[in-house]
Amino acid sequence: MFLYLNGDYIKSEEAAISPFDHGFLYGLGLFETFRTYHGHPFLLDDHFHRLHEGAKAIGIELPEYKREDTCRIIHQLLELNNLEDGYFRWNVSAGEREIGLSHENYFSPNTIVIVKPLPQQTPREKEAVFLQTTRNTPEGTNRLKSHHFLNNLLGKRELGDQPGTEGIFLTENGEIAEGIVSNIYWVKKGTLYTPSEDSGALNGITRQFILKLAETTGLNTEEGLYGPESLLSAEEAFISNSIQEITALSSVKGRKLPGANGCSFKLISAEYKKHLTSLWSRLELTGRGID
Incomplete structure (x- = not known):
């Protein structure tokens, strides 16, 4: 290469x-x-x-x-x-x-x-489990997409070779942060929830786009600090990153979810695919350019 x-x-x-x-x-x-x-x-x-x-x-x-x-x-x-x-x-x-x-x-x-080369196929669904490895705090004010990847590697080593499963980090205080290589979202009563940057999660580019996209589809969005019970009581959930795009969760800690049949997942995924060959920035969704 x-x-x-x-x-x-x-x-x-x-x-x-x-x-x-x-x-x-x-x-x-x-x-x-x-x-x-x-x-x-x-x-x-x-x-x-x-x-x-x-x-x-x-x-x-x-x-x-x-x-x-x-x-x-x-x-x-x-x-x-x-x-x-x-x-x-x-x-x-x-x-x-x-x-x-x-x-x-x-x-x-x-x-x-x-x-x-891109992977020939990316899974539409994965299972999620909570990791024993906790999410470390950022080296600075917010987490950067930096070479400091040991925490992610330790999480991956804990999870092992399970391509159909994503490990979810909790903070030292037991709040949901993010996946090993993903951001996480869940839906309850018309609101899309995702951990805030205060959890130590990376503010992923796909995360930012999904939050902006959710607004255009009529979903309310909320960012904050949430315990595992918030995710475990969700109606549906999914994860995202720039390569795998949006992947539905079929279960979390063994609790079954609708996976790729979830209404919000299908709606956001359909809207996401409309922009893949044209957008340079999420801000174009609202007629703006990059700040």
Whole structure:
């Protein structure tokens, strides 16, 4: 496979960065995962808005985002790898500096863009279980899409090889946070609930889009801190991420749910699919551009 590294397209086995990169030494790095639909990178502007906000928070200086330049890299990688569409990881690490914590900004980050084939099928339904591994608190004010992924890895190791199941993190206080690689939602009496960022959950790009989409379909939305009993008493529930899209939950902790037959799931999924080949930002749903 070919990847992109700091302006060059090279074979993956030829890629190398310095061992003094502070993304490697101290986890000072960020990434975005997204996919294309008939060549269109869905919600690309939202992904890069988050990437730039995260970089600013940890002192990585990035060049101004230009959609045309970014799309050129995306389409070149698709062509080089003989792919119509792909699963992209756009990775930025702080760059090379001497060993030791630094208080100064990083002006020469490494940018690595990796593409791989999309999964042939993504499940429409999964079961959910609560993990014993608790969700750690963010390193800063809010959780960033950063290289600090040990908590997720420990959750995955606890769950094991169960592709039809998603593990759900609870906070130290026993509140629902998110899945190992997903945000979670449930519906009760016409209201869509999802844990707030105060739970330590990542404010996923697909999460933001679903909340905006729910408003257009007439569903009320509520973000907050909720115990497991709130989810266990739900009428239906689902999870989301940018690659697997929206996946219905057929059960939570053994309690059966309607899964893909849930009315709200079907409504939101149908609306979601209408925009996959056109939208650059969730804000276009209300006629706005990215802030």
